[in-house]
Amino acid sequence: MAESLPTSMQTVQRIATILRCFTEAESDLGVMQISRQTGLHKSTTSRLLSALRQEGFVEKSAETGKYRLGLSLVNLAGVVLEKQNLRQAAQEYLKSLAEITQETINISILDGDECINIETVRSPKSIRYAGQLGRRTPLHCTSTGKVLLTYMRPEQRQRILSLPLHAYTQNTITDPISLRVAFADVCEKGYAISNEEFEEGLVAVASPIYDRSGEVIAALSISGPTYRMDSNTRAEFVTPLTDAAQMISRQLGYVVSY
Amino acid sequence: MAESLPTSMQTVQRIATILRCFTEAESDLGVMQISRQTGLHKSTTSRLLSALRQEGFVEKSAETGKYRLGLSLVNLAGVVLEKQNLRQAAQEYLKSLAEITQETINISILDGDECINIETVRSPKSIRYAGQLGRRTPLHCTSTGKVLLTYMRPEQRQRILSLPLHAYTQNTITDPISLRVAFADVCEKGYAISNEEFEEGLVAVASPIYDRSGEVIAALSISGPTYRMDSNTRAEFVTPLTDAAQMISRQLGYVVSY
DNA sequence: AACACTGTTTCACTTATCGCAACACCCAAT
DNA sequence: ATTGGGTGTTGCGATAAGTGAAACAGTGTT
Structure with a gap:
């Protein structure tokens, strides 16, 4: 095997190597x-x-x-993205989520040991998280990454957590044990937070998207500057976020079983 | 030279060759x-x-x-698209144009002898033009293509029109002289129409986007099925379309000079 | 069980690619 | 103008990288 x-x-x-120089x-x-x-x-x-x-x-x-x-x-990328019927399923929910929050919305999926943005709606505000289509971000310190890690196959998660975890900021959690606690939290609450763990001044919340087989295949996130994403605001955002993620999951054929 | x-x-x-098989x-x-x-x-x-x-x-x-x-x-495509600050400038106007028209909106730029979609917002309706990011379409029979041809450097246009022009449908204009008449029309009216010239049942209108130097660098289009895009509806769409194109042009630093 | 089919791998051959060096070019400084 | 330091392109012979035949390993079908 x-x-x-x-x-x-x-x-x-x-x-x-050459193409990646750009x-x-x-x-x-x-x-x-x-x-x-x-x-x-x-x-x-x-x-x-x-x-x-x-x-x-x-x-x-x-x-x-x-x-x-x-x-x-x-x-060529268009062909890849087109295959992700996730993107199509998500479209309308993204729009309304963007409307409500006025922050940048991303959908990320797992790509090796990182996550990659496959859909981005930018905040209309001038100070905003500049989500970029195709951008790769680490798993252990982003909201989407934590969601994906949480629902990942244990042996794969194990492997990733055993790699050296880079401390991007002072808030980055690099201790596997603390991270495991965070995952339990995500499981329980249904969403993950990254509080300046990847970049100073950047806060994000993310929620899992399920496919028809019940697997978590992507994460939906809201990202914004710390001063706009205080705990009150985050609390307001959680319901629209999880709702949107759930609606998208349903579009993909996910049925809540219990 | x-x-x-x-x-x-x-x-x-x-x-x-291999990648293009997909x-x-x-x-x-x-x-x-x-x-x-x-x-x-x-x-x-x-x-x-x-x-x-x-x-x-x-x-x-x-x-x-x-x-x-x-x-x-x-x-990699993300890097390319990010460079197009056109896409960023366009974002909010696209949203409202999509809202008003409920049809698929595209932005296309010139890529060799074809045009290529660099931004797409799909119609929420189930019967819709499935614009696809990165999709290449011909110049002589699409609304965006006609716009780009109209404002192209004459020698380049000359060259393209001298190539064999494929008749995709019965409506496709393959005669260079008739096309030139169409270009004059685009110049005058400020928008181009493709009336089932590329695909049966598909109608689109497009308007040019200018950059700060006054060059036409892209075209903004509304595409939908023939039965929804009758001449009355098209007439209604023209103003929002040209307005949006103009606003985007302004965002790029274009100033209407006279 | 034999068959038809796909995808991977081994191996000796050969050709497509490499690196050098020379060239052409642009510009900045003398 | 002339030199000099920089860049990007191109002949050319050497060679290593990639090729294709064939064998092998799977998978599923009759």
Whole structure:
């Protein structure tokens, strides 16, 4: 039953390394920048980028001559997202939740040892959590991550908790035992909180989304700045949040059994 | 000044070919299916998929053993989309436009000789245009495409119109001269219509979005089934549509000069 | 049980890719 | 203008990386 480690290929690895150089902060990169960052020879880098360009995975700015990620990626991602009928089921509930809370709403699913945002509605306010589609965040210190951890298969959770848990802020819980207490809390209350555990000034609450088989497949969250997400406000948000999560779950065929 | 054709690489081409096999309709594929579709040897296909899996570009279903596109693509696409501050500027106007029209709203930008959806809000109705993020559509027979063509650099438009224009439906305009008349009409009225020119039963109206430099960089559209998008309804939609497009343009720094 | 089918892996071959080096280019400073 | 430090692209021979045939291991069907 041991999963055979998939065989890799040099070129695929290199492509991945190159593409991952591009971030929101550094979205336009030159050949040399990428070459240095990846350790690849500059001619190799140049040719790989050129080939990637041909396929639309990157684009080249006409003015600066720098490369950036291309729209073919959006095209492919669209296929992935379309498959998540979760997103479609969620749409209307997200809208109303966004309306009520005026904060940023996210849906995250598990992706390896992290969670990844597959749907985002941003708060209309100028100070807001800038949820980003496709963004990966850690599990142990985010509201969505805690939800996913709580309902995860025990052996998988065990494995993740045994990894070194990075302390992003002073509030980050890095002690597995305290985390287990938190999970029990999530189970009981039906929602998780991250109180500046991932980023200073950022508070979020999240609730699980179930599919028809009763598995937790995603987490729905409300994220905002600490000063707007005080305990009173959070208390107000909990019902709409859990309601929305429940409605979405029902859309997916989940039936409350008892 | 002649753009040198970018050099390609076999592996990159193959990767692209493989990834493009996956569609909404055929989202889960086995090695043999892909092998047949691409003409690649099955061992090659198997190894490439295995390597792509290692990088998260594809995933492998534990039950069926089939492959599907992976979340790393969403991750990368997120970076691309984040760069489009257009999407952020548009958000609130999209919401209200969706509210008013109850039809599917899209924002498309130019991508080579096609347009690509970078933002989609779906109609709440069950019969609706299923706009899909990242979906590519032709230019000459869609409302957004016509808008983009209308305001495109003349030589580029010339080139595209000189290509064979596929007749998707009986209504598709494939004659460059008639199309030019249509462009003049778009210029004058400030919006474009596609009346079942791309798909039977699908009608859409679109209006241009300008950036601070006064260039048309995107098109905003309302799409719905013919029976709901009759000429009266379309007339009602035009003002909200052009208003929204204008507001978004302003958000991007566009100033109406005269 | 034999069969048809899929997906993975081994292995010797060969070709696609690499890294060097040379080149072309841009700009800033002399 | 001339040099110099930087970038990005491209020939070329060497070679390592990827290939395809075939064998193997599963899975389900008749």
